[in-house]
Amino acid sequence: MTAVLGIDVGGTKTQLRVEAAGAIILDHTFPSHGWSTHAPGEAARWLHVKIADVVRELGHAAALAQVAVGAQGCESERQAKELSAELTSLAGLPCLVVNDAELVVPAAGLQSGIGMIAGTGSVVVGRHAQTGAGLSAGGWGWVLGDEGSASALVRDAARAVLTAADRGLAPDLLAPALLDAFGVSDLGQLAMVMSWDGGVETWAPHAPLVFEAAASGSALASGVITAGGSALARLVDNLVARGASGEMVVAAGGVITSQETLQAAVRSELAHLQPRFELVILDQPPVVGAVKLARDARQDVAK
Numbered sequence: 001m002t003a004v005l006g007i008d009v010g011g012t013k014t015q016l017r018v019e020a021a022g023a024i025i026l027d028h029t030f031p032s033h034g035w036s037t038h039a040p041g042e043a044a045r046w047l048h049v050k051i052a053d054v055v056r057e058l059g060h061a062a063a064l065a066q067v068a069v070g071a072q073g074c075e076s077e078r079q080a081k082e083l084s085a086e087l088t089s090l091a092g093l094p095c096l097v098v099n100d101a102e103l104v105v106p107a108a109g110l111q112s113g114i115g116m117i118a119g120t121g122s123v124v125v126g127r128h129a130q131t132g133a134g135l136s137a138g139g140w141g142w143v144l145g146d147e148g149s150a151s152a153l154v155r156d157a158a159r160a161v162l163t164a165a166d167r168g169l170a171p172d173l174l175a176p177a178l179l180d181a182f183g184v185s186d187l188g189q190l191a192m193v194m195s196w197d198g199g200v201e202t203w204a205p206h207a208p209l210v211f212e213a214a215a216s217g218s219a220l221a222s223g224v225i226t227a228g229g230s231a232l233a234r235l236v237d238n239l240v241a242r243g244a245s246g247e248m249v250v251a252a253g254g255v256i257t258s259q260e261t262l263q264a265a266v267r268s269e270l271a272h273l274q275p276r277f278e279l280v281i282l283d284q285p286p287v288v289g290a291v292k293l294a295r296d297a298r299q300d301v302a303k
Contacts, residue, residue: 003062004298005054006290007047007069008103009035011120012204012254015287018054019295020062026054027287037073037083044086047071051091064093068294070100070286072121077134096297099136101125103289104252104282106296113246114236114277118262119253120204122149124235126244135244137235142200147231148262150207150255151200153224154178157210158194160220162187173218174210181206211259222261229265232256237273252282 003020009032018026037043051067058064069087074080080097087095101123104115114126123139123146142151161175165187175187182202184190194203214221236249249270256262267279 001062002065002298003058004291004294005051005064005067006103006287006292006294007050007067008100008285008287008290009047009069009071010100010117010253010286011035011072014050015285016050016054017287017291018058018062018064019291025062026057032072035072037071037075037079040079040082040086043071043074043083044090047087047095048090051087051095066294066298067091067093067095068290068297069095069097070103070290070293071097072100072117073139074099075123075136075139080134094297096293098293099123099125099134099139100286101136101139101252102134103286103293104250105246105248105289106292107252107284107286107289108248108250108280108282110246110248110250113248113250114239114244116232116236116249116251116256116266117253118148118232118251118256120150121146122152122232122235122253124232124239124249126239126246128243129245130243135239135242137238138232142203147235148228148256148266149253150204153210153228153255154203154206155194155200156224156227157213157221158190160224162191164220172213172220173216174213174220174224177209177213177218178206181209207255211261214261225259225261226265229262229267230269232266233269233273236270236277240274240277247276247278249277249279250282251279252286257281 007016014032015029083097101115101117105113116124125136146152210221
């Protein structure tokens, strides 16, 4: 029996799923410890270890015929092709690698559209309506970009609190929430611990406090959420201006799927910038899209 393997590598967690004869025969989720795309060889080896584990677990029950990977941090066509080639060589079977945001449109059962990830990081991807070439916007990392992501929301919340202090404004609920979350007693310590004690890797888990502060009446927190949602919508606008196809924006990622206020901010700005596009929240795990890409690639080879 032949099987296909789909892998969704996110900034925080990785899910892999094996399907054969239309049935799920293996499904695992685990932390993305050690994942990085800075060196294609290292990323390929990281993925190959996971594929080898799957092969061992399947034993004689099924043979892998195709792998498709949605990889966080794989931000260009060149990078995706390099990683695909490296992984195919290591695994000894066809492997397709795309950005993880490219999984959400097929996971929603759509043939075209714009995929949006807003989780630990953020990125928006699509395909050119005429050429089919891949398009992406955002995804520049937690320090320089990733607007609307968990990490960026916490970063921008700290900036808002520090700016308010510079202006001599009385702190609202957001300031003490941040101080408590990072275990510090003043804003100077907050800036130091966020910058140097673990850095950006420590930011994302604190994102819920921004939404909690907004729900409790923090104007600063509400402004951060609105700005994050607007920035995500502007990334979509950038892709449409560059020729992206479709009429749906399919969003996935832990922050946007769980926070309705962020969804509302994206919808509001999207209605202004690109009213023909509808935002839908993915109700399937993105790994479903990876499995579909693997099935499609397998069928293309069989033709």
